[in-house]
Amino acid sequence: DAGVIQSPRHEVTEMGQEVTLRCKPISGHNSLFWYRQTMMRGLELLIYFNNNVPIDDSGMPEDRFSAKMPNASFSTLKIQPSEPRDSAVYFCASRPGQGRDQPQHFGDGTRLSIL
Amino acid sequence: KQEVTQIPAALSVPEGENLVLNCSFTDSAIYNLQWFRQDPGKGLTSLLLIQSSQREQTSGRLNASLDKSSGRSTLYIAASQPGDSATYLCAVSFMIKAAGNKLTFGGGTRVLVKP
Numbered sequence: 001d002a003g004v005i006q007s008p009r010h011e012v013t014e015m016g017q018e019v020t021l022r023c024k025p026i027s028g029h030n031s032l033f034w035y036r037q038t039m040m041r042g043l044e045l046l047i048y049f050n051n052n053v054p055i056d057d058s059g060m061p062e063d064r065f066s067a068k069m070p071n072a073s074f075s076t077l078k079i080q081p082s083e084p085r086d087s088a089v090y091f092c093a094s095r096p097g098q099g100r101d102q103p104q105h106f107g108d109g110t111r112l113s114i115l
Numbered sequence: 116k117q118e119v120t121q122i123p124a125a126l127s128v129p130e131g132e133n134l135v136l137n138c139s140f141t142d143s144a145i146y147n148l149q150w151f152r153q154d155p156g157k158g159l160t161s162l163l164l165i166q167s168s169q170r171e172q173t174s175g176r177l178n179a180s181l182d183k184s185s186g187r188s189t190l191y192i193a194a195s196q197p198g199d200s201a202t203y204l205c206a207v208s209f210m211i212k213a214a215g216n217k218l219t220f221g222g223g224t225r226v227l228v229k230p
Contacts, residue, residue, distance in 0.1 A: 042220055042221070042222050042223070043204070043206075044220075045218065048217075056217065059217075091158055091159070093158075100147060101146075101147060101164070101166060103149060103161035106151075106160070107158050108157050108158045109157075111156075
């Protein structure tokens, strides 16, 4: 089991640029979650998908953020245009099934710095 | 508003001492509570998941208890080792409709076990 794979591990870019974060969930998992972690706000859920369909995007901070899941093995989180306050660690997690009784499996995150 | 709190934010103990980590939550209507471990630069690893109907869960040296009525959970780590040094996060799945499939995280307790 390769675990949840995120890329890139680190991203440094200038404000105004488009940023795309990528996630490959564990094979067979049909729920996928995007989180953001900062010192000030801790871990926050941005959006989650069930069977590739976005279910709850109420945590997405602004229209500058968008997420897609074109198939069961790939998801992207895009920020356009990026701002310094978007600097954070972004985690992707996946879970087998749609029930809450299964633990989520996290990737190692993408550390994003917007200059 | 559903909130999860972890106090203290940091804890240092000598090797061999038992660790006691606290988590409190504001609403007793929950589906489950999870404890995660996070190492520096890494994602979260699920340690234990306690369903609403359970009082405790055990895995090796780890034991987690749940008291819904008082809104508390405690993670015990017996005979701590330097390798237990990490940040431990508590996360709750609240039962309100607005929470959906969302996990609400505490701020974490950073643990240092001194050899």
